[in-house]
Amino acid sequence: MATGSFRNGRYIPETLLTSLEVRICLCGDEGTGKSSIITSLVKDVFVTHKIQPVLPQITIPPNIGTPENVTTTIVDTSALPQERTNLNKELRKSNVIMLVYSDHYSYERVALFWLPHFRSLGVNVPVVLCANKSDLSANINTEQIVEEEMLPVMAEFKEIDSCIRTSAREHHNINEAFYLCQKAVTDPIAPLFDSKESNLKPACVSALERIFYLCDKDQDGYLNDKEICDFQQKCFNKSLGEEELENIKQAISKYSATVVTPKGISQEGFVLLSRIFAEKGRHETIWIILRTFHYTNSLSLQNSFLTPKFDIPPNSSAELSPAGYRFFVDLFLLFDRDNDGGLSPTELSALFAPTPGLPPAWSADSNSFPSSTVCNEANHITLQGWLAQWSMTTFFSPKTTLAYLAYLGYDPPDHTTTSALHLTTPRKRTRRSKRPLKTDRNVLLAYVLGPPSSGKSSLLDAFLSRPFSPTYHPTIKPRVAVNSVELPGGKQCTLILEELGELEPAILENQSKLTTADILVYTYDSADPDSFAYILSLRNQYPHLDNMPALFVALKADMDKSTQRGDLQPEEYTTSLGLQKPLHVSVTWGSIGEVFVQIAEAALWPGSAMPSVGSGEGEEGVDWVRWGVVGGAVVVVGAAVVGIWRRVRGGRE
Structure with a gap:
């Protein structure tokens, strides 16, 4: 809108x-x-x-x-x-x-x-x-x-x-x-100009500096002739002739000779031009500029621009549209000034200059950005990690993405940032089995569950290609890792792995939080005989977990496998649920990437990862697929029995 x-x-x-x-x-x-x-x-x-x-x-x-x-x-x-x-x-x-x-x-x-x-x-x-x-x-x-x-x-x-x-x-x-x-x-002058000081007010200067930043498309610190003409067209809907452009430069140069160079008009010169307008009583011109860039009379960005209406239906999620991905790609390439494939802290600081800073959720704790995504050897976020981070932000908080799109200058012809996002189709279930069909999501969330020291954190590190650390650090606060996964056939999706930490009980009890995830990944230490019992206890404590797609992963497979204590071994247990046997992997193996592909595939095709019990048919969890197979077999056997009986009877007669 x-x-x-x-x-x-x-x-x-x-x-x-x-x-x-x-x-x-x-x-x-x-x-x-x-x-x-x-x-x-x-x-x-x-x-x-x-x-x-x-x-x-x-x-x-x-x-x-x-x-x-x-x-x-x-x-x-x-x-x-x-x-x-x-x-x-x-x-x-x-x-x-x-x-x-x-x-x-x-x-x-x-x-x-x-x-x-x-x-x-x-x-x-x-x-x-x-x-x-x-x-x-x-x-x-x-x-x-x-x-x-x-x-x-x-x-x-x-x-x-x-x-x-x-x-x-x-x-x-x-x-x-x-x-x-x-x-x-x-168009009040009071918010713009301090007549006692004969200068623009700080809030006005800050707004104009942000506008300069957004108009400086090549980020060289100057508005060249083309950028000035584009600015004129955007704000006043008319072109600027060469003579008019030269007059503007001369007017600024009279006040300061250093603000106009062969490269163009500097930020200081751009602000000075607005001060000249204010001194001459032409504050309407300043307001036209400010309002074109969505500022209100209080010199804050319009709420309708920062937080446009964007409702998400139940069982749907928000993702970046092609236009949104293209905007963030262009932004990354523009600010990767040394072309090393990563954004350094200095480059990130320059990129986020027109915003309040990093989104609050990005810097909530020590495990957050950039530790949450893909970085290069210098710990600078890569393009892959940059896009994955924004995909995750959009998944969890589309309002944050919309606000930062506005701050960073995404302003399409229709003046609405919502074109950078799109909604996924609500997840459906068949009437008979109520099993989820294939999802059309490209951003998938997996909760990683398992006992302490089972290797969950190491799994997240391996997902981000971080080196294995033998030192054990218990996870207290939730931790996320986001990366892109290439599926067979070349299709890519974004996978978010979240380790819940001490919030695990609260999230598993909260149905709305639980169903946000596309799949549950149960992990255990294959070398610890008591590790799998934690999963059995967890699933007994929360029987509604049977209504969620699941994948079992046996970690530390590079160590000697131990027989798990209990009536059922992991392979027998997963078979009883109609699921594939646990994946035996080690984060030290080069093939660890395959487990992330399987997690993504199971999330995309959740029907194949649904436990047989708890499929939504009441307390007994009737598995209609299996009953259909059994029923078919009964019909075939019954028909054969009837046929034999008729032959025997006919022979007797």
């Missing part, structure tokens, strides 16, 4: 497409022409006959000389003492104040009475200073008025947003005055 649309040749974000009301309160001494200004706006002509002292409130609907979708309410007021209560009431309700003066006396009252009065009421809204009846001082140019009258009072009172000279009689600058009032609300 798009977060805005194009109107009048430029992009209007969602925040402005909803109706916004701007309430303008006109104040000033009696006789300054407040009512005449309103009348001139409405009728487009000056009314010569006497009009009532205070005009009734008027409302101008959107698109009638107003900014996009802005409803404007104009309130006239009286300066008479007996009307002070109503004046104060209207001031408190206003979004912006047009303060009107028309001669020297009313001008002096601006600083001596009106602006201090606003402050005494606690009214903190922008003020547009309006010098009316400019036709009476035609011999004085506007520049002189600004220099002698307006700038001194603006320097003293920071709430003054802008100034303008008008004439209601000549209908001069009337529309422009109300436009300034509207823009003072829709």
